[in-house]
Amino acid sequence: MSEDIADQLELNRLVHATARYLDDRDFQAYLELYREEGSYTIVTKAPELPEPMVWMQRSRAELSERIDAMSEQEWEIAEVEQTRVVSVDLVEVNGGEANTSSSFALYHTGEEGLTSCYAVGRYDDCWEKATDSWKLLSRRVELKTRQLSMLSPLPI
Amino acid sequence: MPAELDSRTRPQLPPTHYLDNRIYTDPAVFEAEKDSILARTWRFVCHASEIPGPYDYRLVQVAGHELVLVRGKDGEVRAFYNSCAHRGARVVRNTAGTLEQGRMTCFYHLWSYDDEGRCTGISRPAGYRDTSVRKEDTSLRPVRVETLFGLVFVCLDDTACPLHEFLGEAVIEAMRTPFGIADLEVFHLHRTEIQANWKLFVETNYEGYHELLHLLNRTTGVAQQEYQERQWTNHQRGHVSFDHARISYGNLNYEQREANMMPGMKPNGHVVINLFPDMLLNCRSTVARIDSLMPLSPTRTLLECRGLGLADDTDTVRAMRVRHHNQVWGPTGINLAEDMWAVQAQMRNMENGSSRYSVIAREEEGPMDDSSLRNFYAEWSRLTGYKPHDLNAEQTSGQG
Ligand code: FES
Numbered sequence: 381m382s383e384d385i386a387d388q389l390e391l392n393r394l395v396h397a398t399a400r401y402l403d404d405r406d407f408q409a410y411l412e413l414y415r416e417e418g419s420y421t422i423v424t425k426a427p428e429l430p431e432p433m434v435w436m437q438r439s440r441a442e443l444s445e446r447i448d449a450m451s452e453q454e455w456e457i458a459e460v461e462q463t464r465v466v467s468v469d470l471v472e473v474n475g476g477e478a479n480t481s482s483s484f485a486l487y488h489t490g491e492e493g494l495t496s497c498y499a500v501g502r503y504d505d506c507w508e509k510a511t512d513s514w515k516l517l518s519r520r521v522e523l524k525t526r527q528l529s530m531l532s533p534l535p536i
Numbered sequence: 537m538p539a540e541l542d543s544r545t546r547p548q549l550p551p552t553h554y555l556d557n558r559i560y561t562d563p564a565v566f567e568a569e570k571d572s573i574l575a576r577t578w579r580f581v582c583h584a585s586e587i588p589g590p591y592d593y594r595l596v597q598v599a600g601h602e603l604v605l606v607r608g609k610d611g612e613v614r615a616f617y618n619s620c621a622h623r624g625a626r627v628v629r630n631t632a633g634t635l636e637q638g639r640m641t642c643f644y645h646l647w648s649y650d651d652e653g654r655c656t657g658i659s660r661p662a663g664y665r666d667t668s669v670r671k672e673d674t675s676l677r678p679v680r681v682e683t684l685f686g687l688v689f690v691c692l693d694d695t696a697c698p699l700h701e702f703l704g705e706a707v708i709e710a711m712r713t714p715f716g717i718a719d720l721e722v723f724h725l726h727r728t729e730i731q732a733n734w735k736l737f738v739e740t741n742y743e744g745y746h747e748l749l750h751l752l753n754r755t756t757g758v759a760q761q762e763y764q765e766r767q768w769t770n771h772q773r774g775h776v777s778f779d780h781a782r783i784s785y786g787n788l789n790y791e792q793r794e795a796n797m798m799p800g801m802k803p804n805g806h807v808v809i810n811l812f813p814d815m816l817l818n819c820r821s822t823v824a825r826i827d828s829l830m831p832l833s834p835t836r837t838l839l840e841c842r843g844l845g846l847a848d849d850t851d852t853v854r855a856m857r858v859r860h861h862n863q864v865w866g867p868t869g870i871n872l873a874e875d876m877w878a879v880q881a882q883m884r885n886m887e888n889g890s891s892r893y894s895v896i897a898r899e900e901e902g903p904m905d906d907s908s909l910r911n912f913y914a915e916w917s918r919l920t921g922y923k924p925h926d927l928n929a930e931q932t933s934g935q936g
């Protein structure tokens with residue numbers, strides 16, 4: 381297998397890993413996929429405003445700090461089974477850097493077993509190869525869904 | 537023997553101090569609210585910065601009606617029912633934009649209207665030759681609009697008092713900080729459907745007692761001795777304002793808000809102004825928030841939240857305001873999520889009848905007094921004619 385194809389497969393696996401760790405609420409494993417200086421942003425565009433809105437922008441450290449500082453209520457609110465369905469449609473490797481772009485749908489399943497689609501959008505990711513593994517330099521979540529039925533500071 | 541206060545038994549309290557929870561669930565009450573409150577009071581619909589230029593338009597919803605707001609070439613903002621005079625089709629179909637050639641053309645039979653709502657063209661007019669239908673006598677149905685400090689209000693009732701009288705001098709003075717000193721701009725707008733009656737969400741901004749719910753408020757506000765001096769001021773017609781308070785953001789390791797404050801605000805300051813029935817204004821030193829509601833049914837409410845900064849913010853300052861906004865408010869902030877969750881938890885028990893009465897009886901000098909809620913319900917009762925403590929009591933003719 382060529383190195384390029386190996387990288388492509390690995391990046392594909394990593395995008396799915398981000399989703400799986402969030403589904404499993406393994407935030408530590410999720411954050412470890414980021415570089416130290418990595419960043420996470422949620423943006424969305426509404427027809428009423430000329431510029432896209434930023435709904436969250438945090439460095440990896442800030443994200444980690446925010447999760448640790450979540451209130452009891454915030455944990456209870458976010459207590460819902462999550463399932464992300466991700467489709468990676470672009471992997472561009474350029475030496476030690478790479479971009480991936482994926483569409484995602486996030487489903488919520490409540491305690492009664494009822495499932496609904498919570499949000500859809502795209503993950504636009506920049507990766508950097510550090511020693512032997514790829515790490516996220518930035519994830520930009522572009523939300524198409526703007527009416528969210530549950531509000532939370534947790535990454536989408 | 538039943539307890540004296542168990543959410544099922546009528547509380548032994550003055551009628552102003554408790555609520556019959558059916559005011560949140562009864563479809564007849566909801567219809568009465570639509571007719572006597574939502575369609576008769578001045579309602580905030582958008583900020584002037586959302587329709588900045590000539591021919592810019594916005595669709596907005598008021599009391600179940602869709603209105604189109606248009607800024608005319610003369611700079612004036614006008615509002616119309618978005619309904620064609622011919623056969624009622626929606627004339628404007630995009631949420632926001634700029635009118636092409638200053639015209640609104642109905643897609644159905646191509647009648648057109650100008651920026652002042654006047655009909656400028658009826659297709660194939662010869663067919664109306666022998667009737668009274670003439671473009672000169674045709675227009676979109678106008679709605680009253682008034683703008684104060686860049687806040688655009690409409691009122692569906694042609695007989696209601698002017699906006700200034702509706703608000704009163706004291707409220708207008710309270711709104712001046714931060715809305716009336718410099719030009720503001722909306723940078724954030726999102727909607728969320730709350731599975732609860734609209735009044736329950738309004739109440740979260742009308743009372744300080746539930747600050748105990750919020751980690752942020754408990755830690756950075758209520759925990760300070762001086763905070764206990766904060767007072768609600770009850771204004772005419774159900775409006776209220778919550779004194780300025782100093783917030784200790786550092787208690788939660790949040791950035792202090794001491795630079796680039798909104799006009800008139802003090803460092804780390806917080807003010808709240810609530811306009812009856814459903815416009816909730818907050819300013820936390822560096823950033824302002826406006827909430828307004830679209831009640832959809834007794835048990836469903838669309839909440840619309842805006843974040844505002846100054847129109848001439850630099851990119852760096854704007855980024856700071858966005859950050860401060862998102863810390864507390866917005867879909868990823870700490871407080872909005874908690875408020876929404878709280879009222880949904882309440883609503884479940886009101887809907888299934890487990891909870892028949894609510895207590896709004898706190899009387900104290902300080903932020904946790906319930907007189908602001910009582911002020912809201914006095915106005916609610918005046919307009920709907922219902923007694924909020926007893927839906928079975930004879931309904932008087934409401935003045936709304
Ligand atoms: S309904 Fe608008 S032109 Fe006929």
Ligand SMILES: [Fe+2]
Nearest residue numbers: 740750871875
């Ligand atoms: Fe609250």
